[in-house]
Amino acid sequence: MHILKSGVGNQIKVNDKRYLYFAGNNYLGLANQATLKKDVISCIRKYGLSFSASRGTTGTCELHLELERLLSEFKNKEDSVTFASGYMGNKILLHALQDKFSAIFIDSSAHPSILDGIPSTICKSFFYDHCNEQHLEDLLKTNRQYKPLIITDGVFALTGEIAPLDKIYLIAQKYNAILVVDDAHATGILGENGRGTPQHFQLDDSANIFQTETMSKSLGAYGGFISGSANIINQIKKKSSIYLGSTALPPPIVAAGIASIKQLKLHPELRVKVLENAQYVRNKIRNMSFATTIDNTPIIPVFFNSQENANSLSQYLYENYIIAPCVEYPVKMNKYLVRITVSAIHTKDQINNLVRSLNKWRDNHGID
Numbered sequence: 001m002h003i004l005k006s007g008v009g010n011q012i013k014v015n016d017k018r019y020l021y022f023a024g025n026n027y028l029g030l031a032n033q034a035t036l037k038k039d040v041i042s043c044i045r046k047y048g049l050s051f052s053a054s055r056g057t058t059g060t061c062e063l064h065l066e067l068e069r070l071l072s073e074f075k076n077k078e079d080s081v082t083f084a085s086g087y088m089g090n091k092i093l094l095h096a097l098q099d100k101f102s103a104i105f106i107d108s109s110a111h112p113s114i115l116d117g118i119p120s121t122i123c124k125s126f127f128y129d130h131c132n133e134q135h136l137e138d139l140l141k142t143n144r145q146y147k148p149l150i151i152t153d154g155v156f157a158l159t160g161e162i163a164p165l166d167k168i169y170l171i172a173q174k175y176n177a178i179l180v181v182d183d184a185h186a187t188g189i190l191g192e193n194g195r196g197t198p199q200h201f202q203l204d205d206s207a208n209i210f211q212t213e214t215m216s217k218s219l220g221a222y223g224g225f226i227s228g229s230a231n232i233i234n235q236i237k238k239k240s241s242i243y244l245g246s247t248a249l250p251p252p253i254v255a256a257g258i259a260s261i262k263q264l265k266l267h268p269e270l271r272v273k274v275l276e277n278a279q280y281v282r283n284k285i286r287n288m289s290f291a292t293t294i295d296n297t298p299i300i301p302v303f304f305n306s307q308e309n310a311n312s313l314s315q316y317l318y319e320n321y322i323i324a325p326c327v328e329y330p331v332k333m334n335k336y337l338v339r340i341t342v343s344a345i346h347t348k349d350q351i352n353n354l355v356r357s358l359n360k361w362r363d364n365h366g367i368d
């Protein structure tokens, strides 16, 4: 584990040395951006550090309403609700939907927040093979006695794959299933306006699709949110014990969210840039014959058959002042990987530096 001695940008400081940073999830480079920091500091001056109360009691501030209004506008939905972390979003949403389904159909490499979010009242969980819509359909076909809900990551955190939502949605319609997408890694990145995986597949306004999202990745802030119909958001605000029983998002975090949504709207070129950078790096990695994935997202894994080789690459990069971790993360995987992420703020020189180091390591070690 690297102990940071700076904030995150295209470089970070570890052990008093500077490293190029191809890790984490700061895809648009907003986490350390000057406008956001200025807004956060003036917000702390006015509102302090915490509202020290839950939203349903005395913790709702005008700032929360402003943030939720901006999120609704960004997502083109009637209303939005914010809460303490993206991780809690799946539990909050699945709880709000629990009367509408009796079995849940889950991608087998789903994020742990999805697994932790399954309501205890749901009698049956089925795992379909990763991104395999045919297997999903087989499971739905043979389990018609249930009211189904399908849930998947939109973009997978470790592999950067985009779930085949277009095909999954057709199946969801055929079997009258609700579809939930955890879009933590797609918000702000995919789709014409950065609204995420459904928008990427032109499913943005389709019925029976719900998204859970976070402000902690491309938005560079913190906290989870759900945008949707006034009805579902109202239900969460009135009934969710997680929402009602936890302290409201604190002033600096709300201010960061507000500033970041504004930046997203003002600077659509950041989205274009991160995907341009990602495509460039992925193409180079593929040309070196490393095993990786093909979808154009900022997460670019380099797969290995052994932990030893994954560690060796990550360590070699570190020795060359580049951070790209060999991740240990609670998602089911049958390969070892170095997780490279690119952002809109990486320069061509920095990217070419990474590519040169990858090339040198490959020349000495091969690609397995």
Ligand SMILES: Cc1ncc(COP(=O)(O)O)c(C=O)c1O
Pocket (backbone or CB within 6 Å): 085, 086, 087, 088, 111, 113, 153, 157, 182, 184, 185, 214, 215, 216, 217, 223, 224
């Ligand atoms: C797919 C997915 N969902 C949810 C989360 C949790 O989001 P947060 O870290 O904002 O709580 C993550 C974070 O890594 C994630 O990768």
